[in-house]
Amino acid sequence: MRREAFAFARDFEPAPPSELCVGRHYLLCASRGALRLEAHGTSWVLPPARAALIAAGEPIQVSIPQPVTTSSVLFVPGFTPDPPAPLTVFDLTPLARGLVTECAEWPEAEGLLPPYARSIFGALAAVTWRLAERPSPVAVPAGRSPELRGALALTAERLGEDLAFEEVAHHVGLAPRSLARRFEEECQMTWRATLRRMRVLRAVEELAAGEDSVTTIAHRVGYTSLSAFNAAFRDLTGRTPTDYRATFRP
Structure with a gap:
């Protein structure tokens, strides 16, 4: 047994x-x-x-x-x-x-x-x-339709760049207005809000990967302003990046 x-x-x-x-x-x-x-x-x-x-x-x-x-x-x-x-x-x-x-x-x-x-x-x-009755907010919609999943994949590939929404729409073969509607329907948030959340989630991975500074990670995920990065990170996780990294330690 x-x-x-x-x-x-x-x-x-x-x-x-x-x-x-x-x-x-x-x-x-x-x-x-x-x-x-x-x-x-x-x-x-x-x-x-x-x-x-x-x-x-x-x-x-x-x-x-x-x-x-x-x-x-x-x-x-x-x-x-x-x-x-x-x-x-x-x-x-x-x-x-x-x-x-x-x-x-x-x-x-x-x-x-x-x-x-x-x-x-x-x-x-x-x-x-x-x-488990109090889930973590560190999540992002994955999308259902091929077009939205393609838009999310391109966004993830180019998180550190100044990517335009119109470029994402062109990549998946939709008009910007149509793609915006897909984000609202499938993600219940705009592309800009999704991008912001994806950048924070990538930062979480970077914080877990090693000892790079918070400033380095902020720039790597697309933030030129450390204060804007800290604000976005705190909005999603309830902690600063430094405090969040500290929770990884026993």
Whole structure:
């Protein structure tokens, strides 16, 4: 008989999008680097100190833009309640991070968990299931139509440039007015607001990738003004870039 829950850590090199679907409820954490997750028309960034809770049997797209180390905990359905949503990304508290570390003592194996381990996995589930009720705002719509996905892809490729909306519309073969309507319908926000959010999400990845200064990262993602970058970052995450990076550390 396989364990009711188990944990493992792995290192991954950069990789293009691939589908992930497992038969257990999946708590996925990045302890180094950042992952990109996509499901149901939304894309998330998963840096350190954040976690994704994925329901059993829920297919998601995972891409790895930089080397990453993950810590994962899997639960058999029935050992825990169903997650509150098919996929949720949220901030980990120090308690939750400590429980994830403690669960690493029990990898996948045959046989039931000992009582102490069951209590630790149960405590982790109770804490993270509750945290999942308060999702992180670090997400951006992924788009449904080919034209909008193409517009988002071009925008992502040229985040650091002074890209004009008319150029994006021409690239996907739509009139600017038609593309603007697609953004409102599929993203519930304008292209300019989407661009602003994508720049912040790319900055989150850059903050997780290494020790480049906040000013360097701001310029890399398209901001010429550090104060404008800090304001946009704080609006989305509730923290300054420096404070956000500090949450990655234990």
